[in-house]
Amino acid sequence: MGSPNKSSTPSQEGLLLRMGLNDNKAGMQGLDKEKINKVIMEASKGSKFYEHELKKDQQVNKRIEKILKLKSKITDQQIMKAQLQMDKLAIELEQSRDLSCTTVHIDMDAFYAAVEMRDNPELRDKPIAVGSLSMLSTSNYHARRFGVRAAMPGFIAKKLCPHLTIVPLNFKKYQEVSKEVREILAEYDPHFMPMGLDEAYLNITEYLEGRKNWPEDKRKYFIKPHSFAVNGNPVTCDKSQWSRDAHTSSPVLFDDDPVHKQTVDLSVLHPDDHQQSTSQINSVVFGISAEEVVKEIRFRIEERTGLTASAGIAPNTMLAKMSSDQNKPNGQFSIPPEREAVMKFIKDSPIRKVPGIGKVTEKMLKALGIVTCMDLYQQRALISLLFSETSWRSFLEISLGLGSTHLERDGERKSMSTERTFNEISAAEQYRLCQDLCSDLAEDLQREGLKARTVTLKLKNVNFEVKTRASTVLSAVSTGEEIFAVAKELLKIEMEGVAPQTLHLRLMGVRVSGFLNEEEKKYQQKSIVHFLEPGKQDSSSRLSPRKSGEEIFPKASERESFFNKKRATIQQANKETSINESSSKQSPQDVKSATSIEQPKDNDHQIFICPVCFKEHRDSSLEAFNRHIDSCLSETVEKDNAEITNGSKLWENKTDLSLESQTNKCQKDKTSEPHVEVQRTDKVNNSFSSSIDGFPQLKDNKYSSQSRYNCPDDFIFGMPTQQGVSSKLLSVGKEENYEQSSRTEIKLPRFSTTTETKSLVCPVCNLEQNTKDLALFNKHVDVCLNKGIIKELTESSKSMGNLDREQYGTNSTTGTKRSGTMAPQSTSKKAKSNNSKCTIETFFR
């Protein structure tokens, strides 16, 4: 595939490949391909997009250079040793090869386009694509011959194929059709795994077992007289088509296409049939083999939806997916469950066909002379020395034709996001958009009843450069306001970073991740309730997260600057007394005692320190203290809200950006924070961004450290905990101590109230601790935490590093699910030297 195009320069070729337009998938002639590439180049050249693609391409080239340099340093001896190791591993893998499963991959042909064609007969003979002038989701096979492909902008497609009809997306419809298909699939495997709307994996092993004994009539299907009611217009199919080929209900797709080869006729449909004779012409009986079952599935899909599907049958998902690609459209391919058959198939398969190997990986491997899976196997030693362990392991498995044999139940969701591309907008509009994104996201989030700990802002500038900024907060978020509170800060920081310029964005996105599990949800809810209303048990009244942690606290930069100053003061005083202990080595215990200076030692001498004003409150009740905090906070909250409203106003009415209102606002801010110097420029956007909360810009922000302070929840019980006073503030200094203390940064608040004497549940082990002594209880929690950390450490050390010696002893399971990404990064020097060292040591173990 993809014989090199002589007319393109290497870089062009690479780029076109990257753009996904040059792999000759639709089977065009070389000449056509050349023309196509030329048109694409002309349409692309000079665009920002193209420039960015070039840049990315150069980055990949750099990576390749790096890897080649590494390669040149590898000695024959190293290769030999690696070879032996890989072979040893290969043998292990071989032993665990499991051919007992029958996996099927079903792939609807040109799905969206096919649906549109089905529903609009006028489109049938035309090249069409689904999407917009800016982006196409898919194209029909007719259009593909012109080089029109998915992920290509429509305006370029139009240049390639002026008669192209572009149909707008109609997601609801596709979802409905997809649902119909899924209903069929579920009959063969109730646990089938859908991948998007048009693909699915099935494990039909069990089904096949049961079907063995099925009587013929259970496998018999009647052929519908083919007329599809399409939007009220019955479409009758050409009779001649049907008498010739009962199963091509979509002559639509392939009528003039040489690919027609795959249309199934009755004789092909059940080669092992005995039944044809007895049944009428308009019925069909399917056999009991996997092939027959898959034919049946495809037949039923077509009968039901009028759309064709391709399928692959194989002993594992990787092979099944590759197989389904083999005879598309409207065809199927099967790899018998024999090692020999598997190897025969894998041998000549280009690595690019392997799911998980994309353009970049392909290019990198190609630079090493690896194109087919056989190359991949032959170069296994080299690969093991050049790529990360995850990568080379997966490469080895690929080259042996191994893949996961069971379909993992779709686990819990890991993240949720929404993003939007737009024409350039002002800073005020950017804030507003961010707000919208957040509330959209919150809707989805609440639909699934999720709360997230990490909020990530994604920005793409007009040069297509992508930036992400994340912040993890202790009090999980779920409402639009809560998410926005975090996202806004991230956005603000970015804006300030370029001030007095504005951000020239073309996309903004918000993502949330780190979802709370059920227990954590309950726990966090409880903590908040306790903080806000100690003594009251009515948690239901608090279910509205309007007042959850993030919301009621001031915003990040305010906290940052404000708390930092206060903390610095305390720290200063603190240092002076404890400088000796903290100077040299300090155990985690020491860190804690140093940091817990404000923690009450026992019930009798409670000293609360307000996290807002930092005043001490001796001998006051927790209720009174919390009331104090509330009042302290209410100022900042008010301010916050005012700002948000202000921002919205700015969005709605730009004329309101008068200098006067700005000045007022700044003055107001100044009153609450005397140290603030608000920058004012003539540019509306800038004054808006720099005065959005009236705080000075934080130069050289490092988000990671900053976001650590973002969350005031370490004050949730009125006391700063270890987390709140990170090593950075206390100048613990030593790296290991920092590591330790940050490791201990488990998102669990401490209990420092003793007003309630009911039993406490350890947040780590979940066991009730019948102690009234908080110090004791906290100690227990510490022990519990340490246990967890130790466990974590041992586990992570096990799975760490390249060629970790442990790994050679363990037999890896065949079922290993390969992730979507191989991301074979060039190994760092350090890693490499470790790598070979381990290699040698391990091997002679």
Next chain:
DNA sequence: CTAGGCTTT
């Protein structure tokens, strides 16, 4: 943890 990247539909 954070940031950037790769891959997939």
Next chain:
DNA sequence: TAAGAAAGCCTAG
């Protein structure tokens, strides 16, 4: 005029 959205995983720092 015009080059997507959503999600998962990997890796380096």
